Amino acid sequence: MASTYDLIVVGGGIVGCGIVERLRGELSRVCLVEQGPRLGSGASSAAIGGINPHLGDDCMGPLGLMAQHSRELFPAWIDRIASVSERAIPLLPTGLLQVAADEKELDRLANEVMPVLAGRGLGAELLDARQARAKEPLLGPGVAGGLFQPADLAVEPPLIMDALSRILTGPGGPELLLDTTVTAVETGAADVTVVLADGRTLTADRVVIAAGHLSRHLLGLPEDVLFPIKGQALEFAPRPGRALSVQCDSLVVDDAGEHVVFAVPRPDGRIAAGVTFEVGVDDTVPTEEARRTNLHHLSLIFGDLASAPVTRVWAGIRPGTRDAVPVLGHVDADRRILAATGHYGMGITLAPVTIDLAAKLLLGLPVTDDDQRDLDITRPDRFDQGGPSWARPTI
Ligand SMILES: Cc1cc2nc3c(=O)[nH]c(=O)nc-3n(C[C@H](O)[C@H](O)[C@H](O)COP(=O)(O)OP(=O)(O)OC[C@H]3O[C@@H](n4cnc5c(N)ncnc54)[C@H](O)[C@@H]3O)c2cc1C
Structure with missing residues (x-):
């Protein structure tokens, strides 16, 4: 039997909404599931809004290069979602x-x-x-x-979430399931089953898990990893x-x-x-x-x-x-489940590059050497053998 959806995205924060917005027009049957009463119910609307690619010890390594890549993408991304949503999103060159x-x-x-x-x-x-x-x-x-x-920028994150919400609830948006909690994501031979707290199940060719800190439960990660x-x-x-x-x-x-x-x-x-x-x-x-x-x-x-x-x-x-680096990449051998989470205190800064990389992985587009460098450091399986040790929190 054919799946209900081409793609289900779990989590309506900046990462989940950003990925769905990027894929508008590319996939026809998309569903976004959010447990809160509105998009942007989680960390994304609580962020202060510094776009700081080189702040903190963690950014002195390869994460800083990924964040710099994101900083370069930021103005064009904001311009585009501001223009499509007809909402002003001031980006201050502070x-x-x-x-x-x-x-x-x-x-x-x-x-x-x-x-x-x-x-x-x-x-x-x-x-x-x-x-x-x-x-x-x-x-x-x-x-x-x-x-x-x-070169660092400042933005008001709730304005980004308002703009994304306006786009995704408008024409051409995904099917939106608000007040709906996903309790499990299970791969089968031909598709992925998404189990909801009310007992319903949905099927999809592919699933993105972008549920912020709660992604741990859906990804089966230990509590000292996420x-x-x-x-x-x-x-x-x-x-x-x-x-x-x-x-x-x-x-x-x-x-x-x-x-x-x-x-x-x-x-x-x-x-x-x-x-x-x-x-x-x-x-x-x-x-x-x-x-x-x-x-x-x-x-x-x-x-x-x-x-x-x-x-x-x-x-x-x-x-x-545990290493202050996001978790971005496929988690199953069939490449049906994509994790896009773990952005720590940098999820606004890292949003454009995360969305760009997720879209490339989901659409099977070619990746550049820089993309591959970013995907290498964010590999979900890096924690499998004990993995990197705890890093000092930074924003
Ligand atoms: C006080 C504060 C200040 C910050 N300042 C900055 C800053 O200046 N610069 C910066 O770059 N970053 C900053 N951040 C970090 C940034 O906010 C996060 O890294 C980013 O918002 C994470 O985005 P997300 O989409 O992964 O998660 P979220 O925005 O949390 O979205 C995840 C969504 O998934 C939903 N969800 C969870 N579980 C389920 C489920 N089982 N079923 C359905 N839905 C589910 C949640 O309700 C939520 O809406 C700050 C964070 C905080 C708290």
């Missing part, structure tokens, strides 16, 4: 200032990060304290300097004359460990900031403690920013992986 809270961190940026960026032909600039404050006047008096990466990392963030109201000029990231170290301080401007003067990394936590309830610690760490870098009115707090769950 650059990224990695702020050194002390001399030791400035030293690390100068001697460990700068050479890698130079080796990649990127025009990064090392700044002393005075230059860093000139670049970002909201910085407090205590910062030691920084490293400015001019796991939740809760992130809590907040938004400050616009203040006349006190807008953030560049997006800033800093590591603050205290007795409790390392804390990421991240702040990204919005076009109307709002500032999205945070952010916590709570490994193994899978609820999306914002807590008073996280609000307090986020404000405290922000005040160490920005001085008076933390006293601005907070208009919103929220939490989302990143799909963390």
Whole structure:
């Protein structure tokens, strides 16, 4: 019997929706299954929106090259979905200032990060304290300097999800099953069966699993390979004359460990900031403690920013992986099930390259040498024999 669908995609986040949007017109019978009441119910609408290909230790290796590839694809991808959806999605060319809270961190940026960026032909600039404050006047008096990466971008992720949702719920969109949970994905001789929580089954020639941190259950991965990392963030109201000029990231170290301080401007003067990394936590309830610690760490870098009115707090769950690299590739010998998950704190940054690679694999298009390099590092079977060890969380 013929399958019901050419393709079923499980998960309506930036990865699942992006793949379905890319395949519009290429496959006729497509179904997108999302357990939430709307597309963008998961991490993708909770992201802050830095497009930062070379931020954090993980990006100093081949993941940074994959992310750079994605950064290059970003403007054209945003232009296209903004134009098809008739929604504005401002993409701000803010650059990224990695702020050194002390001399030791400035030293690390100068001697460990700068050479890698130079080796990649990127025009990064090392700044002393005075230059860093000139670049970002909201910085407090205590910062030691920084490293400015001019090519980084900033975007408001909920706007991307609104645009994708508008496209996918419009003419030519997939069959959309909202409020519908997939409990199992099983390969058979000729097709794949997708089992739903209400007992129904669907069949498809191929299935993409893009269910964020919950993909683990459908892929049968151990909990130390793919796991939740809760992130809590907040938004400050616009203040006349006190807008953030560049997006800033800093590591603050205290007795409790390392804390990421991240702040990204919005076009109307709002500032999205945070952010916590709570490994193994899978609820999306914002807590008073996280609000307090986020404000405290922000005040160490920005001085008076933390006293601005907070208009919103929220939490989302990143799909963390043991080596901080996504899981992208076929998981079965017949190449019917494609995993597209595990993007950690970089799923917005990595969305265009992930969508492009998934489309090539699903449509059987040729892959370039760069594509193959990216697919080699994201192979789902790399964890089979114990695999790479735990990496420090980064955003
Ligand atoms: C606070 C915070 C800040 C962040 N900031 C940034 C940033 O600045 N830059 C950046 O690049 N990244 C950032 N990220 C990371 C980014 O948000 C994620 O990597 C990305 O959104 C993952 O996308 P996804 O589509 O894989 O997952 P999701 O958006 O979580 O989508 C998965 C979807 O699958 C659905 N689903 C799950 N299980 C099932 C099932 N069994 N059946 C049906 N549906 C199911 C879920 O409901 C969900 O809608 C941030 C994340 C957080 C939490």
